Amino acid sequence: MADVKGSILGNAVLRKEDPGLLAGAREYSADLDVPGALHAHFVRSPFAHAKLGNIDTSEAEGMPGVKAVYTASNLEMAPFLGFPMFPPHTARPMLATGKVRFVGDIIAVVVAESLAQAQDAAENVVADYDPLPAVTNATEALADGAPIIIEEHGSNMIFETAIGAGEDDPDPLEGAEHVTEGSIYSQRLAGVPMEPNGCVAIPQDGGAIDVWISSQNPIAVKEPLVGLLGLEEDKVRVVAPAVGGGFGPKAGPYVEFMLTTKAALELGTPVRWTEIRSENMVSMVHGRDMMLHAKLATTKDGVITGLDVDVVADGGAYPAIGAFLTIFTQTMSQGVYAIPKLRYHARSAITNTTTTAAYRGAGRPEATQMLERIMDMAADELGIDPAEMRRKNFLQPGDFPLTTHGGANYDCGEYEKALDAALEAADYQSMLAEQAARRESGDAKQLGIGVSAYVEVTAPAGLHVEYGAVEINEDGSVTARVGTSSHGQGHETAFSMIVSDMLGVDMDDVTLKQSDTAEVPRGAGTMGSRSLQTAGSAVHVASETVLAKAKQLAAHLLEASESDIEKADGGLQVAGVPAKAISWADLAAAANDDSKRPADMEPGLSHELDFDGTDSTFPFGAHVSMVEVDTETGDVTMLRHIAVDDCGKILNPMLVTGQQHGGIAQGAAQALYEQVMYDGDGNPITSNLMDYAIPSAAELINFETSNTETPSPRNPLGAKGIGESGTIGSTPAIHNAVVDAVSHLGVKHIDMPLTAEKVWTAINSAS
Numbered sequence: 001m002a003d004v005k006g007s008i009l010g011n012a013v014l015r016k017e018d019p020g021l022l023a024g025a026r027e028y029s030a031d032l033d034v035p036g037a038l039h040a041h042f043v044r045s046p047f048a049h050a051k052l053g054n055i056d057t058s059e060a061e062g063m064p065g066v067k068a069v070y071t072a073s074n075l076e077m078a079p080f081l082g083f084p085m086f087p088p089h090t091a092r093p094m095l096a097t098g099k100v101r102f103v104g105d106i107i108a109v110v111v112a113e114s115l116a117q118a119q120d121a122a123e124n125v126v127a128d129y130d131p132l133p134a135v136t137n138a139t140e141a142l143a144d145g146a147p148i149i150i151e152e153h154g155s156n157m158i159f160e161t162a163i164g165a166g167e168d169d170p171d172p173l174e175g176a177e178h179v180t181e182g183s184i185y186s187q188r189l190a191g192v193p194m195e196p197n198g199c200v201a202i203p204q205d206g207g208a209i210d211v212w213i214s215s216q217n218p219i220a221v222k223e224p225l226v227g228l229l230g231l232e233e234d235k236v237r238v239v240a241p242a243v244g245g246g247f248g249p250k251a252g253p254y255v256e257f258m259l260t261t262k263a264a265l266e267l268g269t270p271v272r273w274t275e276i277r278s279e280n281m282v283s284m285v286h287g288r289d290m291m292l293h294a295k296l297a298t299t300k301d302g303v304i305t306g307l308d309v310d311v312v313a314d315g316g317a318y319p320a321i322g323a324f325l326t327i328f329t330q331t332m333s334q335g336v337y338a339i340p341k342l343r344y345h346a347r348s349a350i351t352n353t354t355t356t357a358a359y360r361g362a363g364r365p366e367a368t369q370m371l372e373r374i375m376d377m378a379a380d381e382l383g384i385d386p387a388e389m390r391r392k393n394f395l396q397p398g399d400f401p402l403t404t405h406g407g408a409n410y411d412c413g414e415y416e417k418a419l420d421a422a423l424e425a426a427d428y429q430s431m432l433a434e435q436a437a438r439r440e441s442g443d444a445k446q447l448g449i450g451v452s453a454y455v456e457v458t459a460p461a462g463l464h465v466e467y468g469a470v471e472i473n474e475d476g477s478v479t480a481r482v483g484t485s486s487h488g489q490g491h492e493t494a495f496s497m498i499v500s501d502m503l504g505v506d507m508d509d510v511t512l513k514q515s516d517t518a519e520v521p522r523g524a525g526t527m528g529s530r531s532l533q534t535a536g537s538a539v540h541v542a543s544e545t546v547l548a549k550a551k552q553l554a555a556h557l558l559e560a561s562e563s564d565i566e567k568a569d570g571g572l573q574v575a576g577v578p579a580k581a582i583s584w585a586d587l588a589a590a591a592n593d594d595s596k597r598p599a600d601m602e603p604g605l606s607h608e609l610d611f612d613g614t615d616s617t618f619p620f621g622a623h624v625s626m627v628e629v630d631t632e633t634g635d636v637t638m639l640r641h642i643a644v645d646d647c648g649k650i651l652n653p654m655l656v657t658g659q660q661h662g663g664i665a666q667g668a669a670q671a672l673y674e675q676v677m678y679d680g681d682g683n684p685i686t687s688n689l690m691d692y693a694i695p696s697a698a699e700l701i702n703f704e705t706s707n708t709e710t711p712s713p714r715n716p717l718g719a720k721g722i723g724e725s726g727t728i729g730s731t732p733a734i735h736n737a738v739v740d741a742v743s744h745l746g747v748k749h750i751d752m753p754l755t756a757e758k759v760w761t762a763i764n765s766a767s
Contacts, residue, residue: 010649010652030274038271048100051129051132059126063124066110069121070108077262087153101318107127108122132147157349159323161345172308174306176297176305178298179298182373182749185751187288187753192689193250196279197284199273213239215238218239220524245487250284285316288356291313314353315351320356325356325362329366365667365670418646422451423622425704449740454725458618459533464612465611466535478584481512481514481519483524495539530721533714534715537717546606552598588604613715621729623664624733628741642703648720650707659722659726664730671734
């Protein structure tokens with residue numbers, strides 16, 4: 001055997017999963033060929049808040065192809081509690097009874113032979129509604145006299161958290177030489193994955209059922225399916241096939257999954273639900289929707305002396321994790337800065353809107369948006385360059401590890417290094433000179449320069465533990481299993497690289513098993529930018545353990561010292577003696593042969609574990625944005641966007657760059673385009689892609705990305721997350737750039753999204 005090739009880690013390796021996706025060989029849930037499958041369609045409330053009376057299904061039941069029509073009166077199911085910390089009386093009824101609480105609340109399910117038949121029948125389900133006053137704004141929902149949405153709860157406040165607000169805590173504004181005050185609204189967003197939601201439930205023999213879903217975490221969906229449907233755990237299999245985007249909204253279970261599965265069990269035949277886009281816009285959870293009011297205390301020369309933050313968040317009609325995400329905002333409220341005193345108070349409200357949950361960044365972008373806007377506002381008031389304002393307040397490398405006021409346990413960071421790299425790549429001084437020339441000329445098209453610096457938490461809130469397993473198969477190939485679930489990130493490539501590097505096998509000889517509860521016993525799924533540092537580390541440790549076991553076996557078989565055994569192409573060999581070698585296939589066979597393996601060695605060449613990184617990791621970076629604003633129309637054009645993101649040790653720069661570009665695109669979309677909106681009666685007015693503005697590639701520019709590398713000590717790969725960094729760093733940089741472009745005209749702040757109408761109005765109001 002020849003010596004094994006050098007390490008591939010750190011190299012730009014092409015993605016293994018792409019050929020199947022590009023050629024259409026990979027199946028999504030809607031592609032599954034299930035003979036005889038019926039179609040479910042949900043009848044949804046057209047009212048945001050109303051008493052629900054009689055539901056007449058008689059006409060629908062008699063229509064062609066209809067097999068069943070279910071309401072709360074003939075399909076008994078326990079309500080679904082979206083977040084375990086909240087009271088049971090806030091749980092969502094599977095099928096509404098007595099009351100509806102948002103446009104999209106489900107009152108009935110029609111099951112028919114075709115989707116068209118189910119939709120036609122649904123139009124003939126007649127319900128009696130008695131409209132009630134609706135509230136769609138979290139601040140208004142918390143005001144005295146607001147209509148109570150869940151009467152049993154007694155108020156619309158569902159969650160509250162605070163730090164530094166006790167009687168003995170210092171006032172963060174006391175003794176300040178200057179206080180900058182501002183309100184930053186992180187608007188409500190829709191996830192808009194390319195593939196909407198979907199579910200296919202297929203009954204099996206013996207009362208078992210297979211459920212195929214478009215999900216970031218099929219393992220997490222299995223538990224509520226088992227519990228709410230009263231099934232035995234070993235009778236339920238949940239699988240996520242190819243998944244067309246997630247971004248957080250696909251991280252958990254949906255009542256539609258439960259109802260589709262229940263219908264399949266009741267009817268004894270497969271039932272499928274494929275969400276259409278307009279349905280997706282009201283039924284899939286939304287993100288963000290936080291109002292953050294900040295007061296930043298500084299000296300006259302811009303040194304921070306304190307920060308006071310008040311937050312109001314919208315949890316939607318049936319609160320889930322979105323109402324709890326103010327905790328993550330609290331955790332990251334100190335950001336990259338040395339802030340001596342910090343006070344933070346947040347309240348989350350129930351409103352007559354779609355439930356909110358995690359959306360790319362999940363509470364961390366909101367903290368950065370608040371900090372980076374208030375820093376720019378302070379720099380403007382104090383007459384200090386925004387980059388210099390940040391530099392003089394950065395935490396320093398020697399400060400780590402550090403527990404912040406918000407409770408974050410930072411591992412390591414070089415924040416100034418990332419900012420300097422971004423400013424150098426941007427040629428910041430030339431940008432400033434060009435901006436000054438435009439202002440001097442009085443050009444109608446003005447330049448804006450925005451800077452942001454950020455730190456975020458990945459694998460947050462206990463998500464630093466993950467399952468992984470590695471096994472050598474009889475033919476010498478390798479099977480790896482992980483509890484994460486890929487939906488576009490490149491896990492098959494990344495984890496195959498780790499196995500290949502550790503064991504010396506070709507990447508093509510590594511098979512990754514994921515997203516299937518029949519193959520993977522446990523796991524926390526994919527969210528919070530956690531996969532490489534947790535599942536990747538689990539695969540690394542499992543491979544390392546398998547290699548050690550294989551070396552012990554090879555030494556026994558080759559009659560050599562274990563310390564002399566090394567990796568070779570296709571197996572192991574005695575160092576310097578290629579003729580004394582053994583293939584992985586022969587090692588696997590010997591490991592299962594009692595006569596060939598050492599007496600003290602367990603059978604097989606495999607290892608599984610739950611890797612525990614002991615804590616989260618904290619990626620960071622800096623972004624610089626340059627925009628052009630037409631002061632006559634308010635139109636904003638992105639000119640350049642420079643991102644320097646540090647995700648620790650880089651495994652595959654191609655995967656990292658892809659995540660950066662995708663993240664920046666979503667961050668730019670929030671800054672400039674996207675917002676879910678409701679009218680005064682709670683009707684969504686952005687319920688399709690004609691009304692909800694989302695950019696295509698044509699509206700975006702070529703982003704300039706690079707990296708610094710500060711390895712984390714909390715896992716063997718030195719990895720930190722990268723999936724959300726681009727989103728977190730880009731939004732405030734672009735926001736700052738747009739305001740900066742018109743700040744000389746008297747504009748102090750504009751709420752996102754920075755549409756032409758908003759920018760034009762701000763210019764003319766200031767003038």
